[in-house]
Amino acid sequence: MTVRFGLLGAGRIGKVHAKAVTSNAGAKLVAVADAFEQAAKDLSAAHGCEIRTIDEIEKASDIDAVIICTPTDTHADLIERFSRAGKAIFCEKPIDLDVERVRQCLAVVKETGATLMVGFNRRFDPHFAAVRKAIDDGAIGDVEMVTITSRDPGAPPAEYISRSGGIFRDMTIHDFDMARFLLGEEPVAVTAHASVLVDKKIGELGDYDSVSVILSTASGKQCVISNSRRATYGYDQRIEVHGSKGLAAAENQRPVSIEIANGSGYTRPPLHDFFMTRYTEAYANEIAAFINSIATGVKASPSGEDGLIALALADAALRSVKEGKTITV
Amino acid sequence: MTVRFGLLGAGRIGKVHAKAVTSNAGAKLVAVADAFEQAAKDLSAAHGCEIRTIDEIEKASDIDAVIICTPTDTHADLIERFSRAGKAIFCEKPIDLDVERVRQCLAVVKETGATLMVGFNRRFDPHFAAVRKAIDDGAIGDVEMVTITSRDPGAPPAEYISRSGGIFRDMTIHDFDMARFLLGEEPVAVTAHASVLVDKKIGELGDYDSVSVILSTASGKQCVISNSRRATYGYDQRIEVHGSKGLAAAENQRPVSIEIANGSGYTRPPLHDFFMTRYTEAYANEIAAFINSIATGVKASPSGEDGLIALALADAALRSVKEGKTITV
Amino acid sequence: MTVRFGLLGAGRIGKVHAKAVTSNAGAKLVAVADAFEQAAKDLSAAHGCEIRTIDEIEKASDIDAVIICTPTDTHADLIERFSRAGKAIFCEKPIDLDVERVRQCLAVVKETGATLMVGFNRRFDPHFAAVRKAIDDGAIGDVEMVTITSRDPGAPPAEYISRSGGIFRDMTIHDFDMARFLLGEEPVAVTAHASVLVDKKIGELGDYDSVSVILSTASGKQCVISNSRRATYGYDQRIEVHGSKGLAAAENQRPVSIEIANGSGYTRPPLHDFFMTRYTEAYANEIAAFINSIATGVKASPSGEDGLIALALADAALRSVKEGKTITV
Amino acid sequence: MTVRFGLLGAGRIGKVHAKAVTSNAGAKLVAVADAFEQAAKDLSAAHGCEIRTIDEIEKASDIDAVIICTPTDTHADLIERFSRAGKAIFCEKPIDLDVERVRQCLAVVKETGATLMVGFNRRFDPHFAAVRKAIDDGAIGDVEMVTITSRDPGAPPAEYISRSGGIFRDMTIHDFDMARFLLGEEPVAVTAHASVLVDKKIGELGDYDSVSVILSTASGKQCVISNSRRATYGYDQRIEVHGSKGLAAAENQRPVSIEIANGSGYTRPPLHDFFMTRYTEAYANEIAAFINSIATGVKASPSGEDGLIALALADAALRSVKEGKTITV
Numbered sequence A, B, C, D: 001m002t003v004r005f006g007l008l009g010a011g012r013i014g015k016v017h018a019k020a021v022t023s024n025a026g027a028k029l030v031a032v033a034d035a036f037e038q039a040a041k042d043l044s045a046a047h048g049c050e051i052r053t054i055d056e057i058e059k060a061s062d063i064d065a066v067i068i069c070t071p072t073d074t075h076a077d078l079i080e081r082f083s084r085a086g087k088a089i090f091c092e093k094p095i096d097l098d099v100e101r102v103r104q105c106l107a108v109v110k111e112t113g114a115t116l117m118v119g120f121n122r123r124f125d126p127h128f129a130a131v132r133k134a135i136d137d138g139a140i141g142d143v144e145m146v147t148i149t150s151r152d153p154g155a156p157p158a159e160y161i162s163r164s165g166g167i168f169r170d171m172t173i174h175d176f177d178m179a180r181f182l183l184g185e186e187p188v189a190v191t192a193h194a195s196v197l198v199d200k201k202i203g204e205l206g207d208y209d210s211v212s213v214i215l216s217t218a219s220g221k222q223c224v225i226s227n228s229r230r231a232t233y234g235y236d237q238r239i240e241v242h243g244s245k246g247l248a249a250a251e252n253q254r255p256v257s258i259e260i261a262n263g264s265g266y267t268r269p270p271l272h273d274f275f276m277t278r279y280t281e282a283y284a285n286e287i288a289a290f291i292n293s294i295a296t297g298v299k300a301s302p303s304g305e306d307g308l309i310a311l312a313l314a315d316a317a318l319r320s321v322k323e324g325k326t327i328t329v
Helices: A012-022 A037-047 A054-059 A072-084 A099-112 A126-136 A158-164 A167-183 A200-204 A280-296 A304-323 B012-023 B037-047 B054-059 B072-084 B099-112 B126-136 B158-164 B167-183 B200-204 B280-296 B304-323 C012-022 C037-047 C054-059 C072-084 C099-112 C126-136 C158-164 C167-183 C200-204 C280-296 C304-323 D012-022 D037-047 D054-059 D072-084 D099-112 D126-136 D158-164 D167-183 D200-204 D280-296 D304-323
Strands: A003-008 A027-033 A065-068 A088-091 A116-118 A143-151 A187-195 A210-217 A222-228 A236-243 A247-250 A258-262 A265-268 B003-008 B027-033 B065-068 B088-091 B116-118 B143-151 B187-195 B210-217 B222-228 B236-243 B247-250 B258-262 B265-268 C003-008 C027-033 C065-068 C088-091 C116-118 C143-151 C187-195 C210-217 C222-228 C236-243 C247-250 C258-262 C265-268 D003-008 D027-033 D065-068 D088-091 D116-118 D143-151 D187-195 D210-217 D222-228 D236-243 D247-250 D258-262 D265-268
Touching: A003 A012, A003 A054, A003 A280, A012 A027, A012 A037, A012 A065, A012 A280, A027 A037, A027 A054, A054 A072, A065 A072, A065 A280, A072 A088, A072 A099, A088 A280, A099 A304, A116 A280, A116 A304, A126 A167, A126 A236, A126 A247, A126 A280, A126 C258, A143 A167, A143 B143, A143 B210, A143 B222, A158 A167, A158 A200, A167 A187, A167 A210, A167 A222, A167 A236, A167 A304, A187 A304, A187 B187, A187 B210, A210 A304, A210 B143, A210 B187, A210 B210, A210 B222, A222 B143, A222 B210, A222 B222, A258 C126, B003 B012, B003 B054, B003 B280, B012 B027, B012 B037, B012 B065, B012 B280, B027 B037, B027 B054, B054 B072, B065 B072, B065 B280, B072 B088, B072 B099, B088 B280, B099 B304, B116 B280, B116 B304, B126 B167, B126 B236, B126 B247, B126 B280, B126 D258, B143 B167, B158 B167, B158 B200, B167 B187, B167 B210, B167 B222, B167 B236, B167 B304, B187 B304, B210 B304, B258 D126, C003 C012, C003 C054, C003 C280, C012 C027, C012 C037, C012 C065, C012 C280, C027 C037, C027 C054, C054 C072, C065 C072, C065 C280, C072 C088, C072 C099, C088 C280, C099 C304, C116 C280, C116 C304, C126 C167, C126 C236, C126 C247, C126 C280, C143 C167, C143 D143, C143 D210, C143 D222, C158 C167, C158 C200, C167 C187, C167 C210, C167 C222, C167 C236, C167 C304, C187 C304, C187 D187, C187 D210, C210 C304, C210 D143, C210 D187, C210 D210, C210 D222, C222 D143, C222 D210, C222 D222, D003 D012, D003 D054, D003 D280, D012 D027, D012 D037, D012 D065, D012 D280, D027 D037, D027 D054, D054 D072, D065 D072, D065 D280, D072 D088, D072 D099, D088 D280, D099 D304, D116 D280, D116 D304, D126 D167, D126 D236, D126 D247, D126 D280, D143 D167, D158 D167, D158 D200, D167 D187, D167 D210, D167 D222, D167 D236, D167 D304, D187 D304, D210 D304
Parallel strands: A003 A027, A003 A065, A065 A088, A088 A116, A143 A222, B003 B027, B003 B065, B065 B088, B088 B116, B143 B222, C003 C027, C003 C065, C065 C088, C088 C116, C143 C222, D003 D027, D003 D065, D065 D088, D088 D116, D143 D222
Antiparallel strands: A143 A236, A187 A210, A210 A222, A236 A247, A247 C258, A258 A265, A258 C247, A265 D265, B143 B236, B187 B210, B210 B222, B236 B247, B247 D258, B258 B265, B258 D247, B265 C265, C143 C236, C187 C210, C210 C222, C236 C247, C258 C265, D143 D236, D187 D210, D210 D222, D236 D247, D258 D265
């Protein structure tokens, strides 16, 4: 079986997914849609697929699945439309910035029985997945404490910030999902400290650029998350899981791993510059998992509910900062 | 000038300090006092010093300074006595488990003008001190976020726990001091999550064995602390300071740093087994700094106030856990 | 310009090159030829290219370049044929196991003016290339001493050994090329020690499985090579260049770079299992460089002469072992 | 039993051994002798020992053992004298620069039954010793190939070079001993390449500053040694042992092991500046082993014969360079 794809959105992440689809032996990219004609043309030319409107893709009988890479405020509507159209849906996170809207959307998904997978790409990073596997294999016993470090190389422009939903819903949300992925138990309490240390404009927009979060579960497992919108040394992405029998950790990845030594010491090059290069394999593996779930009927994961819970944790973290107390979820 | 020492307490840590004193060219160990006769005899034999009572040391004209390594509940009384006796005082942490008692004690120290140094040994670890120096040298710009990981190889016996004052006052207190040492600005808010994951007996005694703490300062700097009473791989002691221009980190230390590779992968030996071996150099450097402060008149640091503030942070962390909210200090 | 390719040989390495060609925006895989019909069919199906005979490819007007991945004893003949047919040629190493035959072949290449590139893939590894770039950038001053460690995960079967030309011409030849790439000056003296430590059958076939080689240049630069047909921990591929101002080194690569710590220590997974996974990027970069040289007219490198010199060094190393003395080349 | 020591030579290395003796609970430093009065006085003051002449130490009934740290050309004479005087002898390497003179000297040692230990300190480095132990424990199976990297931070002055016996007898001799220590089988063939890359003056004195050596044993085990009189990044001291079941390696040591990351990458400080700081523990362990051998009667190791064999390998390496061939020993 070959899964036939329509791609909604031909921007930066759309291109990544287009490549993942066309490189996958079990899939075919049939069409792309994008409001910007040139973006659609470029992607069409690069991958030899048609250009269609979203409406045409919705009605197409030669398309089994869609990948939604359009702006965030269109996600929930598109998920509903394509659920009803009987397509399998891969949607970039978040489904929506509003928890209530996400709930409505997931009700439609449930009602229609559509396949929905949400783009928490980091679960598919080979290194992070290997940590999860080590846990499953019993290598570290029961999980006790998780530490997640996630720092962007630089702050995004003000325009991006103002539409992002804030750092917790935009950036930390990935770490909330990773925390759940690693803890293996739902967080029930959230505390966050947040401040503006990197860029004052971010503060003027009512957002933060530096946050620390503690999550804890009913049985007392804990997770600490450290986020910053600044990391001069590259895209800092580390996880560490401490269990009753040991520790499992995934260190940062580098594009080039040489070392130069001289009188100043031993120097290795900086990390990857951002998520596009850091998570190349994760993106390919993610789409492969989506294709596999369509082909085999295995439930797609992370699901819409995973998207919802991560968003709810983000909301709780924000409330924790505003109210100066631990929020129970 | 040779600083002449009396040692109060010939137990485990007393022996460490005795060695530091006798190895230091600027100091001499004159006498030791210990309630256990055999302990005093052994230490006396090992270092060729006299055995005296605490009273005799207090009145001795051939002793300039004392090192207090007796049980915690005697610290404040001894500091007061030796302050009045005109001796310079090095006291193992904590001064007392009760903040009010510490305040009274420090009032006496102030009144008498005595030199008092508190044993936060980690500031003198060459690796941690080098991180502090990198900050001072401007290598990472303004400090923004500090991460401290501190895990003991195993939980102490119930007897120890019940007299310890609890994990925050016994164990995390070192990390609170390290946080202040690295942040360079006083924490004003504390949030902690705590649970019992390692040993149920610890919970039955009303204490915790696994804690996560966030500190934040007035300008928004943040520090995250992760503590566990368990680490199967050895004594886990790491710090990481993230600043506006870069990152400075001190990794774990190993007694032997070889690597064995085979079909199972590449394996390095476990870390040091505990603080006695991990912080050998720190203990020697600490006493050297104390001797230097006596010899030169440079103010002893960390001071009694440093001891007080760390204890107040520990109290705040405990309140945060009990009340489920961020505590302002 | 799109470079149109014919692929000669659809075996293991042929598949790697087919993928490199089809993933390259500047190239097209037109046809494949293989004596084994099924191999040709499989590759044709995977990449949507035609199946042709070698004769047909030689005469085809829609093919600009060929990649030769057939058995070693056919290489020289094919290079000559396709040189005369006016095709650009990429040939897997070695051109031939006999230096004299290589010389004749290169004479034909020269006479016809054909483009010929030899498959010393390691020059195109991003990490090794970064070491070369560090040298070119002056980061380590003048190159003085090079150390190359190259160990296969396991010994090949006897059948392979007997047709391989021996360890120096089959395995060390890559390191001879790497030595030249890094030294930046021709070796003029070769000494080798060789023995059979891994598999007695290899000795019975007159070959060795463990060798150490020293190369030196006219100005006194030195290179040490350490080879074994055994490495229980994976495919061990390291280079280190020591210069007047510093050291540049490329460490081993791992498919997954997590670390598990417990009472036995800290363990990282084994290295890549062999060259196919270790040098994935190198193979793609190598073909990209070949395509670029065709498209732009930049001389293809490594050239046939590079292939010849590496083979001559292999011959000299073997003579050194047999005669117990340093061989001047 | 307390072993009572006389120290011959109060220079740089003499001070190191004096400290090792006085810190050892089983030993006492009774007297020091040095031709330079001030050196003897300083050491006497630092350790509270007497100043005596060599004659007085030879005849002293309160001295059991001597440590010889005088200039190389006095070693053999002193060993003979103190052997006849019935003292246990620790002698810094080399016994003499002339193999024949060493043989005569060892004959006297044998005849008198004296205890003689030679100062190959590296065997006592905790990391190198741990590699040896891993071999003994069977962790890597049968030893096959050893790699030793040993580079000095900088070239010594011409005066030192001219009395040193040349790089093989002065510097590589330590690596020859380490090779024997790790191979567990005597080298039977030596090949060396040598050149002058660091300092022309060294060449003018007839010596080399950059050498590569291959040793091989009767069963075919191999060892590669890489030496340079230059290493801008500190004192480079690494060993690696490749066996039938795996690899054991000891990496370089650093005085401070922090890491600073910024836009230029991740930088760790340089290595130790030279042997005094790198091998601090090794020197203490070495003297402890000597004391133990006197106290328990266990044969002192490394022995005079170990000193002789390492010197013979150095001579063979030099011949190999001069004659351009492999030398059988």
